[in-house]
Amino acid sequence: MVGPAHAPTIARPMTPSVSLLRRFDARGYELWLVPALVAAIGGVTLASAGADAGVLRGLVFVGGPLLLLSGLHARLDGYLHARARLSLLPLPLPPARSWAAASGPHRVGLGWTGLFGVATVAGAALGAGVTTRQALGLVGDFAWLWLLAAGLEPVIPAAGAWLGRRFPEERPQRRWQERLGGGWTIPEAVVHLYAPALGVGTAALLAMPGQLWLDLWVDGQAPPIELLVVGAIAGVLAWGLGRVAVLAYARGMFEAVPWVHEAVRTLAGPAVPEEVPRWLLWGRDPMQHLVVRQFWRVTPVPGLRLWALLIGAAWVGLAAAPSVAATAVVVALASAWLVPGVRLRALGPARARLAGSLPLPPSARAGRSLGAWAVLGAPVVVAAAGVVLAWSRAA
C-alpha cells in the first residue's frame, strides 16, 4: 500500500532566491560572442550592398532572424539543457523558480543581440549612403522583429518542456515525435530539433505586417491602417504567448529535463576525443601539449574557428582596399578563437594539482605554459600581420 493514512507534514518550500539559483549555472561570453560575430559579418554584407533601400530591407529581413538564431541556444540553455537543471532536479524547487533563474541570462543575451543588431543596421545603413529616414526604417524593421522575438522566445523552451515528454502510443503527439525524429534522436527530444527555428520563424512571420507598414510609411506612401492593426495584434499575440509559456514549462519540466539530457548523452557518441592537429603539438613540453589539447577539446568547433580566422585575415590582407568593417570581422574572428582561453585559465588549478609532484619546471608544476599560449596566439599574430599589412599598403 502506498497511500498514507498519516501523510508526513511537508513544509511548503520557501524557494531559494533566484539570484542564488543563477549561481548554479553562471553564463558568460556565450551570450554575446556568436551574435557579435554574426552582426559583424552582417554589417559587412549590408555595407557592401549599396544604397538600394529595397536590397537593404531584404538583407535585414533575412539577416535579422539569422542574428536571433545565432545566439539562441546559449540564451535558452538554462531552461532545460543546463547541467544545473539536472543536478537540481531532485530538489522540490517549483518550476517557476527554474524558469525565473533561466530567464535572467535569456534577457541578457537578448539585450546584447538587440544592441548588436541595431548598431549594425544603423551603422551599415548610414555607411551605405541611404537617407536618415530610410536608415531609421531599417533599424525599425529589425527592432520590431527583435521585440516580437523577445516576447515569443520563452515559448520555445515551454514547447520543449511540454512536448519533450513521453506520450502514450495512441496519442498523436507520440506519432509526431516518431515521425519527425528520423532516427536522429530519441522521440522525446525531437521537439528540440524544431522548436528553435520554428520559434524564430514565427516571430519573423508575426513581424511582417508591422515591418511592411513601416516600410510603406518610410517610402512616403499611405500605409493601410489594417496593416497596423494586424501588426499590433501580432505583437500582443507574441507577448501574450510568451507570458503564459511558464505554465506549459511547469507542466513538463520535471520530465523533459531528464529526457533532453539522455538525448544529449546518447547523441554524443563514444567518448573518443577528436585529434588535435599535429602542428599545434610541436616541441616536447608535456604541459604545453596538455594545455593545447585542453584548448582544442573545450572549444566548440575549434577547426572552424581557426580556419575562419586565417581565411578572414588572408581576405583582408589581400584586399585592394581594406575596410573598417572587414577589419572588425577579423577582430571578431580572433576573439572567437581566443575567448575559450578564459575557460582554459580556469582549469589551471586542476592542472597544477595534476603536475604538482611531477619532475617539471616550476611554471609547469603551477599548471602554466607560456609555450602553449605562444602556439595558440600564433594564428592571431598572423591575422594581425595581415591586417597591418593591408592598412599600411592602403596608407
Place this chain on the structure above:
Amino acid sequence: MSGTTVPLVLEAVTKRYAARTVLDAVTLTVEPGATVVLRGPNGAGKSTLLGCIAGTVIPDEGRIAIGGHDLRSEPLAARAALRYLPQEPEVPVGLSGRELLGFFADAFGDPGGAERAAAFLGFGEALERFASTYSVGMRRQLMFAALLAGAGAGAGQGRLWVLDEPFAGVDAEGRGKIRGAIERALGEGAGVVIAAHDRDVQDVEPLSPRVFELGAT
C-alpha cells in the same frame, strides 16, 4: 502498513537505453526504518536506478512513489520527501559552505535547517570559505549536511534518503557522524537506500541493511 507512509515503492520499473535493458521490471519497497543496500557489479544499473528514484532519469515503464507521492504526477511533493546525495556532488563555484546549506534549507522550507546542518558539520570558520575549495571528503560531508538542512518538521517518517556512496573519501570521524545521522533518520521512520561498495561494509553493517542485488546485463 496502516497508519504509516511507505518511503519508497518501485513497481516494475524498466529502463532501456536504445536496445539495452538496464533495469528490467525492478520492484522494491522500502519500509519506514528500513535500509536497503544496492549491490551489483559495475554497469549493473545502480546509478540508473538511483537516477530513476531521484527523478533525473525517466523510466520507460513502471511507477515510483516517494513518501506516498507519485513521482510523475506529484513531482514537488515527492521531491519534498526525498533527500538525495549523488555520487559526485556538484558544488557550484561562488558559494560558501554556509550559503549552500542555506540554499538547501530554503529549497526544503526548513528555516532553522542551515544552522542545524552547520552544527552537525562542525567546520567552524571553514564554513565561510568557498565550498569549491573544500577537499573531497569535506564536500561530501557538506552535501550530506545539506540534506540535513531540510530535515526539520517531521524529519523522518515517510521520508526517503537516497545516498550514493555516502562514505567515499570521508575520514573516520566524518563517517561516524554520517552513520549517526542516518540512524537517527531511521529511528524517526525514514527509509534509506544506499549504493555502496565492499569497502563500505563496516559503515553500512550497523544499519542492518537488506541487500538488493542488481545483476549485470
